[in-house]
Amino acid sequence: MPNRRALLGALAAGLILAHAPMAATAQEKLPVVASFSILGDFVKEVGGDRIALTTLVGPNGDAHVYSPTPADAKAMAGAKLIVINGLKFEGWMTRLIKSSGAKATVATATTGITPLEADDDHDHDKKGHGHDHGGVDPHAWQNVANARIYVANIRDALVKADPAGQANYEANATRYLAQLDAVEAEVKAAIARIPADRRKAITSHDAFGYFVKAYGIEFIAPQGVSTEAEASAKDVGRIIRQIKAEKIPAVFLENVTNPRLVERIAKESGARIGGRIFSDALSDAAGPAGTYIAMMKHNISQIEKALAAGPA
Template sequence: MLLRTLLLTGAAFAGLAASASAADLKAVASFTVLADIVHHVGGDKVTVTSLVGPDGDPHEFEPTPANAKALKAADITFVSGLGLEGWMDRLISASGYKGKPVVASEGISTRTMEEDGKTVTDPHVWNSPVNVKVWVANVEKALSAADPADAATFKANAEAYSKKLDELNAYAHQKFDRIAEDRRKVLTSHDAFGYLGREYKITFLSPLGISTETEASAGDVSKLIEQIKTEKVKTYFFENSNDPRLVKQVAKATGAQPGGELYVESLSKAKGPAPTYEKMFRYNVDQLATAMEKSS
């Protein structure tokens, strides 16, 4: 009798474990910054895989068979949208994935810019924590729809992380607001900091547009060099996921001094300075504020 009871109890526990395991969602996110947000909202109820790895460029990403396999096995997929992941439709077709990706940037107040004579939307929304709060809300809604049993957990996680984003916003204002606006100017590899600039009144100049896939013409570089000299920009930064040669060339022609490396479209590896969104944002703010204060 005791043996039968133990067997039944063991079977019940096995059933519960199988049920819990089956309830865990397999999520795929297009790149590391978004994957980190999904991880924080999903907590231990969601397993998250990032298609683009640490230090990777989401503009020029070339999907692999392993990416296709991960996507096909996913219960839910997240993209930032706004034209960032131009390769995603091809990957979906190649993988046989039947779902429709959740667009995390839906509802964000976007900015536009001129590039090659066209008006385009800037996809780099995550460089403002105010925008990432919209991501969090969209991720929570999508996860709750996919797994209603854990909706309360997702809501609590989302609320806790939104408070962290408020703290990041306050931190950035504390760092930047004390610097005169005419000193809040830096040179970067490409135009990826527009939302940070809009939020904290910083002027970012770059030889490339919103995408690293574009190429700067000699005329554009010449105009940028003259603008940097006119506006007396004194510091340049290169990015962890991009080739730094062009921005160094511009800096050499203008006399701008190196401010270091910024993490713009990708988190660092685990042992780097920016393995999470929170650490990435604080690191970038510290680097930028330090450079601006020196130029003041």
């Protein structure tokens, strides 16, 4: 009977498929954990569809003050590769690795980067979180040249963890590095359009040191490199006086800090608020900085728009 033959054929095909090598599934993808959203974007670009990525500190999240969750510990325990920024950015990571029992390889994305010294010339009120960057500035991704080092380190770590994916990882990295070259050219061109005497602005915390050194613009912050330190009245007063004396055109809000401090500085100094820029975290996918490249494009657009026109 035709129906019987069809049934037998289907059963035979099912047996063959059951014993055949399975196609790549989500379960077979390399489980990778990245510590925070910007780093997660780098890992996603290089890893592509060969990895199952978990990012611990998500969009608009502040890694300085993050408290890991049980779900984070579970992701760490199941990972084959953990990618961290290093430079003591994730002060909670060592404890999380230990408490989760993670056996994964830990790759430090900033390996090979020359760190900047942290600017600790601030009279801060400490909150007692115990977060210490050890005298270095961890925000190395703000220089696109450093982002290229991140990508190369991530590529090499993925190849080591998953040698069969080497061609994929290398091709993805090459494609993405070309995109980074293009966005850095945009940043440099935008800075060049800002008059030299207007290349100064105020941000909430000192997250742009690498950007400053690489691209020739000055950011002044009442807080240090960590958002855990509250700016003192002395710091705020000093910056307000500096804005007035040097006619600094704009102050910028950040997505990971409370806007009230910057709003107060703008009100008391007369500087305009130049918009919101992204320092330590991406926006969500619907926002203007859902990827690292989108973040850099958005930031430089806001900076050029606010500074090129001069003081308010």
